[in-house]
Amino acid sequence: MAARPVVRKALGLGGHGSGLQQAVEHGKSTLFFREVCRTLPWVVHNYKLEELTTVSQLRRNVNQLFRRFEEVKTPEAVDLLIYKGREELETDFCPVGLCSSQMIIMQHKQRHHLIDKYVGLPATTEPKPKPGNLSPFLAQFYLSN
Amino acid sequence: MAAQAAPAPADDLIEVTVDGKPVKVPKGSNVLQACDAAGVDVPRFCYHQRLSIAGNCRMCLVEVEKSPKPVASCAMPAGPGMNIKTSTPLVKKAREGVMEFLLINHPLDCPICDQGGECDLQDQAMAFGSDRSRFTEVKRAVVDKNLGPLVKTVMTRCIHCTRCVRFAKEVAGVEDLGMTGRGRDSEIGTYVERMLTSELSANVIDLCPVGALTAKPSAFTFRNWELASTESVDVSDALGSAIRVDARGPEVFRVTPRLNDAINQEWISDKARFQVDALRLQRLSQPLVRGAGGGLEPATWPRALAAAAEGLARARGHELRGVAGRLADVESVVALKDLLNRLGLAGVDGADSVLLVGTDPRAEAPVLNARLRALALAGVPFASIGAPLDLTFPLLAAGDVVREGWNGFAVLADAAGTVGALDLGFVPGAGARGVAPRAVYLLGADDYEEGDVPADAFVVYQGHHGERGAARADVVLPGAAYTEKFGTYVNAEGRAQSTKAAVGPPGAARDDWKVLRALSEVMGAPLPYDTLAGVRARLAEVAPHLARRGALEPPLWLGADALGVGGAAGKPAADPLATRVTNFYQTDAISRASKTMARCVRARQNPVPGL
Ligand code: SF4
Numbered sequence A: 001m002a003a004r005p006v007v008r009k010a011l012g013l014g015g016h017g018s019g020l021q022q023a024v025e026h027g028k029s030t031l032f033f034r035e036v037c038r039t040l041p042w043v044v045h046n047y048k049l050e051e052l053t054t055v056s057q058l059r060r061n062v063n064q065l066f067r068r069f070e071e072v073k074t075p076e077a078v079d080l081l082i083y084k085g086r087e088e089l090e091t092d093f094c095p096v097g098l099c100s101s102q103m104i105i106m107q108h109k110q111r112h113h114l115i116d117k118y119v120g121l122p123a124t125t126e127p128k129p130k131p132g133n134l135s136p137f138l139a140q141f142y143l144s145n
Numbered sequence B: 001m002a003a004q005a006a007p008a009p010a011d012d013l014i015e016v017t018v019d020g021k022p023v024k025v026p027k028g029s030n031v032l033q034a035c036d037a038a039g040v041d042v043p044r045f046c047y048h049q050r051l052s053i054a055g056n057c058r059m060c061l062v063e064v065e066k067s068p069k070p071v072a073s074c075a076m077p078a079g080p081g082m083n084i085k086t087s088t089p090l091v092k093k094a095r096e097g098v099m100e101f102l103l104i105n106h107p108l109d110c111p112i113c114d115q116g117g118e119c120d121l122q123d124q125a126m127a128f129g130s131d132r133s134r135f136t137e138v139k140r141a142v143v144d145k146n147l148g149p150l151v152k153t154v155m156t157r158c159i160h161c162t163r164c165v166r167f168a169k170e171v172a173g174v175e176d177l178g179m180t181g182r183g184r185d186s187e188i189g190t191y192v193e194r195m196l197t198s199e200l201s202a203n204v205i206d207l208c209p210v211g212a213l214t215a216k217p218s219a220f221t222f223r224n225w226e227l228a229s230t231e232s233v234d235v236s237d238a239l240g241s242a243i244r245v246d247a248r249g250p251e252v253f254r255v256t257p258r259l260n261d262a263i264n265q266e267w268i269s270d271k272a273r274f275q276v277d278a279l280r281l282q283r284l285s286q287p288l289v290r291g292a293g294g295g296l297e298p299a300t301w302p303r304a305l306a307a308a309a310e311g312l313a314r315a316r317g318h319e320l321r322g323v324a325g326r327l328a329d330v331e332s333v334v335a336l337k338d339l340l341n342r343l344g345l346a347g348v349d350g351a352d353s354v355l356l357v358g359t360d361p362r363a364e365a366p367v368l369n370a371r372l373r374a375l376a377l378a379g380v381p382f383a384s385i386g387a388p389l390d391l392t393f394p395l396l397a398a399g400d401v402v403r404e405g406w407n408g409f410a411v412l413a414d415a416a417g418t419v420g421a422l423d424l425g426f427v428p429g430a431g432a433r434g435v436a437p438r439a440v441y442l443l444g445a446d447d448y449e450e451g452d453v454p455a456d457a458f459v460v461y462q463g464h465h466g467e468r469g470a471a472r473a474d475v476v477l478p479g480a481a482y483t484e485k486f487g488t489y490v491n492a493e494g495r496a497q498s499t500k501a502a503v504g505p506p507g508a509a510r511d512d513w514k515v516l517r518a519l520s521e522v523m524g525a526p527l528p529y530d531t532l533a534g535v536r537a538r539l540a541e542v543a544p545h546l547a548r549r550g551a552l553e554p555p556l557w558l559g560a561d562a563l564g565v566g567g568a569a570g571k572p573a574a575d576p577l578a579t580r581v582t583n584f585y586q587t588d589a590i591s592r593a594s595k596t597m598a599r600c601v602r603a604r605q606n607p608v609p610g611l
């Protein structure tokens, strides 16, 4: 998924929508989130992910991915994010009906793509290490292997 | 371990001509070896350099001057002055004919065959076969055999090269496989339905040139061209076999042997090959801290390290104990040793006869057993003291083997981490004996003695699989398994070798030495190395031979004093000497977490299904 600042920059957006719009967008993304959740049992079964994760764990991870874009309120940006999300899940509203890039539902994504992107997420978000009293080694250690 | 084949003296060489190019080969070579020496590729199915010659596939036909017919090069000894031709129209026609016959009864199921992409028949049909067949009858079909939980069979694909039969008989030493029937009714099988009994059985998967024998646990899960290979070292036993780890994305899919004449030749044990499914099961992927409710709860690294530091700081001097597990690499052991100190704490081939004491090489290191068997068949006398064994070769009485002035003392360690830890002097200091520890650091140790970890002690467990150690721990720090890190292991002979990372550690897990390095900083006594090279430099300081990778080093600790045995004080033990490995398939945290290994244990108990 595209990083939020990049999306905003590309669209030349400020990021402050009105209260009314917010409510509408919230509804849209919630609906899409529910739609994703409904496919998860099938995804877990189809990609044999049972041995690695559970549906509820996966739902938590997807939820986190959604929450990463919590502050995006501009309707165009939300639409774009949902569009990209749907493209990831399945695309059947391609404007000309030809170039469908149906990724997960159509199994264009392989098992290891899903593991890398959705299963491997650490469940707890690591707090940013405080710079200063940490050695460079420890700072790097907290960030990644 | 191996006496390398010494280059033959010049007068033992003969000269032959291959495709007009003269080459010198040792006397006793066959025509196929002469072609190989000349760099000419001859197609083959049944010939294998470590097995006896069967000469039954006929794919290796070449033309030899003055011989009226094409000859099977693997079965024909090379003679001086022979003129061998491999690219004449006669040879081409012969190969096409053999290929046409082989394909008559071979199914066209490459798209659903697990061997596809690495199949000798597929490759050679492309290179040497004709593009059409004259066969219009019905292809034969053969009933698949059930060979147990490791080897999947699709017997219709078999081309009767008998490599698998010869391997079982000659290398593994079990007469499990054989051929029944004649002509188009011949079948490879086990006569009655039973599982393969050898611990090396899965090597037939690599040997089978077609898709008749494939890996059952990983059937239909990958194509070989999707995998990325990493050359590494096995840690399932103390032999340190050379392996190739094949991974797709973040998952290890298969392990295959790599050629290393000095250690495992080209075989590996079933455990080394098939325990890898455990690398995705039961993993510790994030730090855990025992919460107020008594259960382990997920935590962040800073919090877990702080909790560990606080608990460990409560112990003073000898009240702190470190236990290194069976799979601990040398880097993390040296880091643990340095950390504890900072916190205020103190070859087989070429043998003339062999005596096995309280050991069962078949369970502890099956590949070694196959090599011992080769020695035994070559006439070296073997005897065993201890519990009775079935080693697939005959044993003599101990009295016939031991002679005056004989130094045959060698210890077969039973775990990959043991020798390395001993080399570093990771043994209890004098002061540590008799003091009940208040804090224990378990470095991947799941097989600790109950007495080493008192009930009231604070326990930190660092490792990759959630098992006994992690369940007992107050803080769990996730580490990396052997396919996920660069770690040095010393094998039973004293050969230091390094594993290589094929995939990354899961979730928030970190390399083991890094965990210890980070913990040391949190405890206010930082270790003086920040990089792998730094740790290895420190290793070289403590034990210089560990820096010489791949070289053989006689173990320093291998004396009667170090082991606390022998001398006048040596008393015969009350219980019979027996191996500690009672269950070959499940010896450490990884193999115990493996579903495939569990299936093997069940199959072993009931080798003939339905009986
Ligand atoms: S099963 Fe494979 S190795 Fe065995 S005889 Fe048939 S083709 Fe050869």
Ligand code: FES
Residues within 6 Å of the ligand: B043, B044, B045, B046, B047, B054, B055, B056, B057, B058, B059, B060, B061, B072, B073, B074, B075
């Ligand atoms: S390789 Fe020579 S006959 Fe098979």
